[in-house]
Amino acid sequence: MSIANVKEHFRRVGREQDILEFATSSATVEMAAATIGVIPARIAKTLSFRGTDESAILVVAAGDAKVDNKKFRESFGLKARMLSPEEVLEQTGHEIGGVCPFGLARDLEVYLDVSMKRFTTLFPACGSTNSAIELNCDELAVYSGAKDWVDVCKGWNEPLETGEGSAH
DSSP: OHHHHHHHHHHTTTOGGGOEEOSSOOOSHHHHHHHHTSOGGGEEEEEEEEOSSSSEEEEEEETTOEEOHHHHHHHHSSOOOBOOHHHHHHHHSOOTTSOOSSSOSSOOEEEEEGGGTTOSEEEEOOSSTTEEOOEEHHHHHHHHTOOEEEOOEESOOOOOTTSSOOOO
16 A cells, blocks of 8 residues: 555654645645645645656646646656556556655655745645645655756746745
């Protein structure tokens, strides 16, 4: 079970109790934002792409960001090709809607997109379609084992002048 792997991952760093589980689905950015009560941009979505070999590349980005194919190719030297739901499950151990960079089935390269740096905290999923954890960017980098920060997205808003914002 995917969330069990994520709980074990966070148990090792003393943060298992910080995983939030919801009665409603948080499977999409919009659903997660509504469930948690934050703006969609603060949902840290994990996108799965084909790598150069058998392993996927994971990019964690703000909920309002879209992958820019040109920037992706410049950063990784590859065309941005998303994995199928079956490949995502095989590579990450997580089903679509709960994909996160924690408790992975394989040792995958994780990159964090700069679109998230405008927020004090974000909410990535935790391996199920009804879970999340609130982390700051430094924690997200450490707990995900991210290789680096990248700039591979477009369409996201510049830093918010009013701070974090909320869904209300």
